[in-house]
Amino acid sequence: MQWALTVAVIVAGALTIRPMGFSGRGLAVAALFVINSAALLARGLPEAKVSQRAAVVWLTLGIFAAAALMAVSRSGSSYLFAFFIAGHIGYRLETRSALVLATFCSLLCGGVLYFRLGPGHHELSWVLGLTTGTPALGGIATRTRQRAVEAALAAAESAERAARAEARTAVLTERSRIARDVHDVLAHSLAGINMQLELADALLETGDLEKVREANDKAHSMVKESLKQAQWTVHALREDTLPLVETLTAMLESSGHHDVLTVTGTVRQVPARITQNLLRIAQESLTNAARYAPGGEVVMELTFAASSTVLKIRNRPATRTVTVGVGSGMGLIGMRERVALLGGTIIAGPVTEGPGQGDWEVKAVIPE
Known part of the structure; x- marks a missing residue:
């Protein structure tokens, strides 16, 4: 549209502005017409390639060229150049500079037009000259609207980038959670099974069948336990809600400990995320024990307090000697990560005082 209007003004000027020739006043009119046409065509230059100073x-x-063309020409549409250049002033320059110019x-x-500096201006009122700057207001409005659209697009792009970053963070968080679950199920279970098989292999040399x-039966028992743990992991990954008290009881019984779960407070259903992470902490603690x-x-x-679980x-301590390798520490790290994600606290370490001195204790407090 801009190029079409620019070409239309230039064509209208070429057909109507007089005199136009190769000598005298006609040559001056022709030269000014070319300068005005060039100034008008320059509207198509990208803003990024023209500084504000150069644009001014x-x-x-x-x-000046538009006013001079109006002064030396005798008739025609020379005043159109002034109108269109003024409109572009409002669009290209900052508001204050645009209004001044x-x-x-x-x-x-x-x-x-008022002082009738050129021929034939008795046909045009000087008021027309005063209105040549008014298109700048339209240019300012257009520029303001375009800047608002650009700002809205930039905000939308920024929001999209933020959403992608948030989605990526969520994916990484979920990967970390799955990594912890895989570690809980595989690392300890396979390490225990491997230890029993190595013990059985060593005992074969002694002939103590x-x-x-x-040892072989113990390895089979640990395989069954691993399958149960794998089922718990599948439930957790699917976000299925397991009953907390019943599942803790089943964990203790499968690990060979009976009637050792004490429940304090009014039993209630806690959120699925808290249930899943408490079960993982219990599983890790029992495996380490x-x-x-x-x-x-x-x-x-297990204590159900007013605002926490x-x-x-x-x-x-152990009642028999078992040689184990150095752990990776991932189990305790996983516990702390789980509790931190829920805004809780955890203490894991030896008891240094009191009647249980020498014991190992894990205590997780999860707010609700």
């Missing part, structure tokens, strides 16, 4: 100089020269355009063109059978303190007594307490697992 170019548009100021355009105003548009006012100058009106006064200059109005003065040309009874102990070999015992079986690995590092075999034969030791295990006591579990508290799970405490304490195990006594």
Whole structure:
């Protein structure tokens, strides 16, 4: 549309502005017509390639050329150049500069017509000259609207980038959760099974088949336990809600500990995320107790407080000697990460005072 209007003004000027020739006043009119046409065509230059200072100089020269064309021409549509250049002043320049230059355009063109500096201007009122700067207001309005649209688009793009970043963070968080679950199920279970199989292999050399059978049975028992843990993991990944008290009881029984769960407070259904993470903490604690303190007594307490749920697992020292390798520490890290995601606190370490001195205790407090 802009190019079409620009070409229309230039064509109208070429057909109507007189005199136009190769000598005298006609040559001056032709030269000014070319300058005005060039100033008008320059509207198509990208803003990024023309500085504000260069735009002020170019548009100021355009105003002088438009006023001069009105002064030397005898008839035609020379005043159209002033109108269109003024409109572009409002669009291209900042508001203050645009208003100053548009006012100058009106006064200059109005003065040309008022003082009748050129031939044939008795047909045009000097008021027409004063109105040549008014299109700048339309240019300012157009520029303001375009800037608002650009700002809205930039805000939308920024919001989209933020949404993508949030989605990526959620994906990474979910991956971390799955990694913790896989570690809880596989790392400890396979380590325990491998330890029993190595023990059975070592006992074969002694010929003690009874102990070999015992180690083999223990490995089979741990495989069954691993399958149960895998089922719990599938439930957690599917966000299925498991009954907290019943599942803790089943965990203790499958690990060989009976009647060691104490429940305090009014039992209630807690949110699924809290249930899943408390079960994982219990699973990790029981696995560590079986690995590092075999034969030791295990006591579990679940407290439903007014604004939190508290799970405490304490195990006594081992009653038999078992050689284990150095752990990766991922289990305790996973516990702390789970509790931190829920805004709770966790303490995991040896009891250093009181009647349970020497025990290992894990205590998780999850707010609701």
